[in-house]
Amino acid sequence: MPYEFNPIVKKWRRGFKRVALVYPNKYKGGIANIGLQKIYYEINALENYVCERFYSDVFNGFRSIETATPINEFDLALFSLQYEKDYFKAIEIAKKFKGIKIAGGPCVMENPMPLKDFFDYFFMGEIEGCKVEEIVELSWDDCRKGIYSGIEDKVERIKVKKLKDHLKEQIIxxxxxxxxxxxxxxxxxxxxxxxxxxxxxxxxxRWRDVSEIVEVAEENRKNVEKAALIAPSPTDHSRFKEIIQSLLDLNFRVSPSSLRADMVDRELVELLVKAKLESLTLAPEAGSERLRQILNKGISEEDIMNAVSLFSKKIKKVKLYFMVGLPSESYEDLDAIIELAKKVKSYVRNVTLSINPLVPKPHTPFQWLPFDVKKLKAKILYLKKELVKSRIKAEIADINEFAIQTALSRGDEKLCKFLAKQKIRVRDVGDYLKEIPINSELPWDFIDHGYKKRRLIREYEEVVSFITS
Ligand code: SF4
Structure with missing residues (x-):
């Protein structure tokens, strides 16, 4: 049982409703999700509700972590779907539960269609955009437009213009x-x-003010000595260094969720070394400049090597994230991954690569691309041999697993029957891995995220013309 500080153990009394907050993956990931912690506190703050958490590695996901209460004794279950591979566990838990089931999280906002048979409602958006009472009482008001019950022709993601107050009291x-x-x-x-x-x-x-971040950190300082800075790209916060310095002044160790190579300079390195950063993680994504340009990654080899050289002798290890299966990728581009890793290794000996295939995700300009299992397997085989020759450590993805993930990410409701059996083979989903004609109607077109599809088409066409020019 994980040891945690500050969980809420609210006593259930007659007349109270029980809400299960289900994270169908390991505790480690679930507890690091600030959005879920916020929902948990808000529901428990309601007078007649008790909210308890479920994780796949605590009682196998069928009993709550707080009181070991079985899932089927709850009235409502809220599922957070962060990764397509979590669908299997989520469905296993959902099948045991007879009450109302609502799913939310990035996978739902991406495309809920393969999950249609297993949940009563899908919530698309940020929960701060509506009152939590609406969700637990199923009385949609502010969040009505973000609810999909399987019949709506259009759903609009709930957004908030300005982030609401940061969660102060946290479970550590x-x-x-x-x-x-x-x-x-x-x-x-x-x-x-x-x-x-x-x-x-x-x-x-949306960014938070430094004062708010420091205030939350200060309140928690007595309980913990490390702070994690979370954002999709934290170094883009205009006062990122000031935040780190303020946390150092409070004697925190600081760990950012990621670093962009082009934002690393001497001053930032000094701050992060003081903050006891021990390893550097960068995401070049591709080995060659040409492919990084196609990805619109916006970082160059010079940026990567500059970041590594500034950190060398100050950190123990470097991890580099790469993708394979990029548009127009050749074997020379794969060689470029090895070459780049060797260059990094000349500065820091302990280098590990993480290599995953590109998943052409819905709502991105790459959503129409194929996922070519055969070609990808050949490329991975090639890379494995080259990595061994060059004595470079790597974590390499299983192509079949990613093929299933791609199918679940851009599939339709026909996939429900496979998920119900808890078994999907790559040969079952071949149609979902093919290139999609650009003028096709897509299963996720009904979700309005606020962008125009023609803008994605334009970007896709720009890539095609760049490749063919
Ligand atoms: S991959 Fe690019 S767009 Fe996505 S979060 Fe990172 S920097 Fe932002």
Whole structure:
């Protein structure tokens, strides 16, 4: 049982309703999710409601972490779907539950169609855009336009213009960022990476004031000595260094959720070293400049090497994230991954690569691209051999798993029958992996995220003309 500080154990009394907050993956990820913690506190603050949490690795996801109460004794279950691979566990838990089931989270905002048979409602958007009472009482008012019950022709994601007050009192557990206070410094991303769904489903970009962040940190300082700075691209906060300095003044160790290579300079390195950052994680995504340009990543090899050289001798290890299966990718582009890793290794010996195939995600300009299992497997095989030759460590994705993930990400309700059996093979979903004709109607077109589809088409066509020019 995870050891945690500050959980709410609210006694259930006759007349109270029980709400299950289900994170169908490990505790480590669930406790590091500030949005879920906020919902948990808000529901427990309601007079006649008790909210308890469920994680896949605590009682196998069927009993609550607080009181070990079985899921079927709850009145309502809220599921948070962060990754397509979580669908299987979510459905296993959902099948045991007879009450009303509502699903939310990024996968729902992306495309809920493969999950249609398993939940009563899908909530699309930010819960701060409506009152939590509306959700638990199923009395849609402010959030009506963001609810999908399976019949609506159009659903509009609920957004908030300005972030609401940050959660002050937090549960401190051993989460993905370690034992720390979670500080959400911003939401949404100013960048336009073409493979990334964050730019669409968390728009607009919103940042928190330094004073608010420091106030939350200060309140939690007595309970914890580490702070995690959370945002899709935290270094884009205009006062990022000031935030770190303020946290250092409070004697915190600081860990940002990610760093962009082009934002690293000597001053930032000094601050992060003082904040006890031990390893550097960067996401070049591709080995060659040409592919990074296609991705619209906005960082160059010079940026990457500059960041690594500034951190060398100050950190113990470097992790680099890459993707394969990018549009127009050749074997020379794969060689460029190895070459870049070797260059980084000449500065920091302990280098690990994480290599995943590109998942052509809904709502991105890459949503029409194919996922070619055969070609990807050949590329991964090639990379594995080259990595061994060059003695570079790597975590390499299983292509079949990502093929299923791609199908679930851009599939339709026909996939429900496979999910119901808890078994999907790549050969079952071949049709969902093919290139999609640009003028097709897509299963997720009914979700209004506030962007125009023709803008995505334009971007896709720009990529095609760049490749063919
Ligand atoms: S990949 Fe990162 S920097 Fe690029 S749009 Fe997504 S969140 Fe922003």
């Amino acid at each position: 557990g051993d989460g993905a960022y370690g034992r720390c206070v979670l500080l959400e410094i911003g939401r949404g991303c100013i960048r336009r990476c073409r493979f990334c769904i964050v730019r669409q489903i968390y728009s607009p970009v």
